[in-house]
Amino acid sequence: MQVSVIGLGSMGATLARLLLAAGHDVTVWNRSMAKASELVGAGARPAGSAAEAVAASGVTLMCVYDYAAAAAILHDAAVEAAIRGKVLVQLTTGSPQDALEAAEWATRHRAGYVEGAIQAAPSQMGQADTPLLLSGDRAAYEQVAGLLRVIAGNLVYLGPAIDAAATMDFATLSYVYGAYAGFMHGARLAEVRGVDIVRYGDIVQSIAPSFGAFFRHQAGVIASGDFRVSESPLRISVVATQRILEASADAGIDTRVPRLFASLLAQAHDAGLADSELAALIQVFRVSARPG
Template identity: 50%
Template structure:
């Protein structure tokens, strides 16, 4: 005797590049999917692939047990949730929010969802549409354990690299912002590096190749620095802060001599100077976080 696994009906709210990808992955996984998007033209290809299109978000949610939201931001989410009939339709449903937002917004929308009788999970996708559905696709999730357990089979259709960060719903958004801070900091450094390469007459494509080559080892280095901060032991283990102080000063000097925009190295040099002035020169480079901590306290 064979048993069939019940797959809950799903409403996907938002059919942009990522929302459409999520809907397709659910269809591929055998789910019954109803889609809604403000611009109905974006749902045409999904309907052709087997999805149902709803005339409004309330009707989409009424036909589903789980509601996946992937729109521009949390403000857009609440505008949609304020459509007539949506609040009543959410009673008993599970909302999986995969829209980027702040920790404060995640907490606010969870509270609102609970008032409507819905469970709520907040998530952050750490990949592009073309990278979805892979065994290692990273997705950050936070919220009540019972809601996460209910969402887990569906989330696994989106990617295998799931990280449930805990029951505090704001944690996924906070970790998402932390990783974005790393990404954008690295990206700005890379673009500044392009200007250094260009000013020296070197090929930019070769620079990109070199950066790709060092990325894995640099990731290990940063992981070590994170462990240093976590342990609280800043004894020199890989790289003294003093080396970075001098290195960043050289980057700043070169930018000025070559006539390159110096905003990025100027900020970095200022930060490392303050760390040196605080007496952290003979500690691991991770000690620069102490400056960031002290300055955040002073600004409160």
């Protein structure tokens, strides 16, 4: 299959290499074509411009620094003429609003558009379990799904709402960064108390699957709206987070992370949610989002 790759940073170059290895006819373009030399040596076709790259294939994968960089490339008369009747798979990381604006541009220029969010590092690409979140028109998605499985075996199609992939990407990254902040705080607490940090990491890895299952259960509770206790009463976490805060203060370390946790749970307690399932904490976030 003929496919073009625009953007040859570490991720874009990895995508092109995987596609070449799978036997696809790959055209590549980057603002600095020096980055294409290794790929050209491996059989890729160098394009003289972004428009030439788009014109060379029915499908173009784009993976550049951000949506501003993407717009600077795409919002060009020659590119806009070349994109008609073709499919653009946007793998640049951006916001839900970025996705909506990019899809509007593609529709205006009569191109198919699929929004993608890669949830792996370059070294993790091309595996059976490599996750790639996708959203957009189903016909366009089905047209490119086989091609995309070369770069990521775990395709997660989230439906036709074009901003779904970016939204889910931000949602899952919120979890990752929140967990990482907690991990760092825990590492510092262990360090101060003389606990083996490597052993701490081993234990965190071992408990991750069970907590993943617990979080999935909590998501189901939120979706159902039934906050009767089913796994963990919220009041237990009110006490637990307060104890972590106190232990951190006693250890003389930064308390911002446990203070945030304890504050959120205290708000839930004060709202009368102590004897509800822990997932009822979502109601604190819902109230916080209301204007005023």
